[in-house]
Structures are given as C-alpha cells and as structure tokens.
Amino acid sequence: MIENVDLALVGWSRAQFALTAAYHWLFVPLTLGLSFIIAIMETIYVRTGSEEWKRITRFWMTLFGINFAIGVATGIILEFEFGTNWSNYSWFVGDIFGTPLAIEGILAFFLESTFFAVMFFGWNKVSKKFHLLSTWLVAAGASLSALWILVANAWMQNPVGMVFNPETARNEMVDFWAILFNPVAIEKFLHSISSGFLLASMFVLGVSSWYLIKKREELFARRSILIASIFGLLSSLLVAFTGDRSARTLAKVQPVKFASMEALYEGRNNAGLVAIGFLKDSDKKIGKEVVKDFIFKIELPGFLSILTGGDINGYVPGIIDHITGNKEKEILSVSEKIERGQYARRVLTDYKNARAAGDKELTEKTNAVFYDKEFRDKYFRYFGYAFIDNQEDVLPSVSASFYSFHLMVMLGFYFILVFALAIYFIFRGTLLKNKWFLWVALFSIPLPYIAGEMGWMLAEMGRQPWIIQDLMPVAAAVSQISPGSVITTFILFAILFTALLIAEVSIMITQIKTGPKH
C-alpha cells in the first residue's frame, strides 16, 4: 500500500504486536472474572461464617494469585512496542492514548500494592469485613484498570473528542468525556469484562468437574459449580447482549468491518444474518481483491436488517457500497474519501511550507483551518485516505473477519447452553449421575479463551488497514527501524510468553491436584 515503507517491517511489527496482545489476553480475562467469583464466595463466607466457604474462597484465590502473578506486566511490553515500533502513531495520537494508559498504570500500582496484599497476607490479620472489602476492591479495580485500556483501544476504532494540532503534529484531547463515553468504549468494556466473567466461570466449572470425576472434594466442587454456573449464565447472557450492542455500533462507525464479518458484498433490503457459512473464492474481483462467495450457508432472513436499523426491510450496505459509494444512501466512495484526505494533506503541506518560509500570516491562516469544524468533519476525518492507492486497499481480510466473528458467536451460544445445563443438573441433584456433562465442562475450559481471541482478532484484523480508523493506516504508523530487530524481539517474546504460560499451567495443575487445604 505504501511504497516507501518496508512491508516486511510492517508485517513483523504487526505480528509482534498481535503475539504480545494475544498472550496478554490469555492472562487478563481470568483475573477479571475470578476476582468477582472469589468476592462472591467470600461474601457468602462472611455472611454465613461457614469454614467450608472460607476454604473454597482461599483455594480459588490461590489460582487467581498464580494467574495474576504470571500475567502481571505482560501488557507493559505493548507500551514499549508503541514507542519503538510505532513511533509515528505514538506521536500522532498525543495525550489521547497516554492519558488513559497513565490512569491505568497509577490505578494498577495502588491496587496491587495495597488491597491485593490484604487479600493474600491479611487473613486473620485484618477484620473479616475489611478483608472482604479488599477482595471486592481488587475485583472492581481490575475491571476499572481494563476500562482505561479499552477506552484507548476504542479511540483507535472510533476517534472522537480531539483536534489535530499541525504545529505539534499531534492530536490533542478537547473533550475527555467524549473519549470516555465513546459508544465503542462503553460496549467494548462491557463486552470484554463480561467475557472475562464467563471465562472464569467456565474455568471454575471445569476444574470443579474434574474433582467430581475423580470423586474428590464433592461439597467443595458442588458449591463452586453452583456459583460458577449462575455467574456464568448471567455473564454469558450479558456477553450476548453487549455483543449485539457492539455489532449495532460497528455498523455505524466501522461499516466495512461490519459488512466483512458477514461477508456481505452487495447491500440489500431484508438482509439475512448468516448463522453458519463457509466461504470460497468467486470469479469476481474488486480491484486485485478476490470476492468471496458462500459454499454453504444457513441464514436468518431479515435479521441483519433488524440488527442494524430495527426494521426487517431496512437496507444494509455491503462492501461494494462502501467501495464504490451509494448516493441514494449517502455513502461516500473510497475515491471521494481519497480526494478529501488529499485535500486535508494539501492544507497540512501549505501550513508546513508557510512555516518554513517564515510567512506568519499564511501559517496562522492554514493553522486555523484545522480548528474549523467543517474542515474536520468533511476533510480531516478522511486524512488517512491520502495514503491509500487503490480503493480495495481499505478492505480487511473478509475470511478472517467472517470466521472469527462466527466462531465467537457460535461459542457464545454454546456457553449459555453449558451453564444452563449445569444449573439444571445441580438443582435436580443429578450432576454426579451425568458424568458426560462433567467431561464436557472439563474440556470446555479452553473454549472461552478461543472465543476471546477470536473477538480480538475480529476487532483488530477487521479494522485493517487502519491503526486509527480513517485517520492513519498501519503502514504510516510504523517506525523506520530494521525488520531484523523486530524479528529478534518477536522470537524473544514468543519464548518468554510460552515459558510464562507453561509455568502458569504447571503451577496451577500442581495446586489443583493438591486441592483445597483442610
């Protein structure tokens, strides 16, 4: 896409970021969810005074501690990568990205050094109520910590609340609340934390099922399953609800990603939602990109129209509408967006030349243009299109978007079924009789991890080529460094993270085999 940028460098920088983020997300959701499950269990202990509930709480707290300790600081590496591999991006986003990350860092430090210590060191040293309060604060703090990271990510998906300052070549925050209450941020936060709750519930359900299969710790396992299945069912319903809300917002702010995840090339009224489908290459092309077709699909008629506009006959724009434009539906073509982006870039060039020539009047005049709302809304918002060569370059991988989305959704429905069955069996008292279900629960432990990674794959690969939607393509964000150094650190990270994962799994397995202490 960008001729003067080394595509190998871009590819490796992206691969390194993807590797780091994907591994980081293996640790985070269990921390988010298990902290709340522990807090619920400890609340029952404090209210009932039952030593068995204390024992249950302390066991899951041990596994929480292991996961937290192994995962802590793995996210810091992402911040290193911004400064080294993505310096143009880091400079361009200015304080918008830095502020939420700084808040997260301070919050995490105080949380971890105070209440986390009380959770682990404070048994029998502080009052029961203060200990319980600390556990709840750790749970709430972990989710709040995630909020700031997701606010930063959401800004990249839907940049709001800022003005570009040509003098500093940075975006400057003008509306903190618009950034915090960005609809993408709210939905991403709720969807991500509820998926963490779900994942932790499946973890507790699966591990407890193992105890029942092994005929060990029956009371402990049944009580753990009771909490996990209720919390898990509520969480999985919340995941489905927030997922639906996210998709509606996506249709408005990232319509190409939305059309790609449904492999909807041609817009239509009464558009169906694909429940299951398999893609193949067709003989049609958009520029150099081969159009995908369905080998097979099961579609829910009209559902996509309802999802996007609330009307079964509503028009849902397809990929082609977004490429070639659709005047009737007021959709700009990529060519028009490129022209607008190039105009914004010409104003920036005029500003730079005027400043270099010492023409104060012209410098001030062109500088003022960037603060004009009409210019921002009509031209600068398409600044990134100035980097685009071909109209099809704005397409993400349709196959990656489609399969990641559909696998995530299918797993989401599967989780609802598993938690509902667990509740049914536990209230009927038939959990032990249905050994098949215990095995299903045990082998379902990795599935929420897969669903979570699919969600991030859709979010990040589905918005390509943009690092900041419509403002900056990935290839323009990268630092001009040697691809060799990126490859070296990629390998180092792969080794480090794999070692950490092996350490986590082996320490956890040892603790699970040891079981809760008497």
Add this chain to the structure above:
Amino acid sequence: MDGAPRFLNRLFRFYYEGFRNMSEWGRKVWVIIIIKLFIIFVILKIFFFHDFLQKKYDTDKQRSEYVLEQLINSSEKHD
C-alpha cells in the same frame, strides 16, 4: 504524635510477615515475577526497546517536524 511511625511499623510487619510465611506456590511465583521483570525492564527495555523518536531527536520540535514530514511525504507518493 507517634501515630504515623506506629502505623508504618505495623505496615512493615504486615508485609514482612506476609512474605516470610508465604506458601510454596507464592515463593515460586515471586521468583517468576522477579525473573520476568528483569527480562522486561532490564534486557528488553534497555537493549531492544528504545523510544525511536526520543533517541533520534533532542527536542519535541524536531520530533514534530519529523512526524509532519512523514505524514506529508509518505502520503504524497500516492497522488
């Protein structure tokens, strides 16, 4: 008057006893944390992850001029 030192002493004892009476898994994960932090902050940060713009330029003005140049020139090739 001696409230603050007493509080600090209690705080110190709290952490000290917590670490001293740590379980076996606790000791293991602390070893992992220390090794991990060493790798991240000493090896990776110092040897591999220099801040590109901080290292290349001395002032923010130079950095902004470099990025402005990148924004204009890399996109100009595509007219």
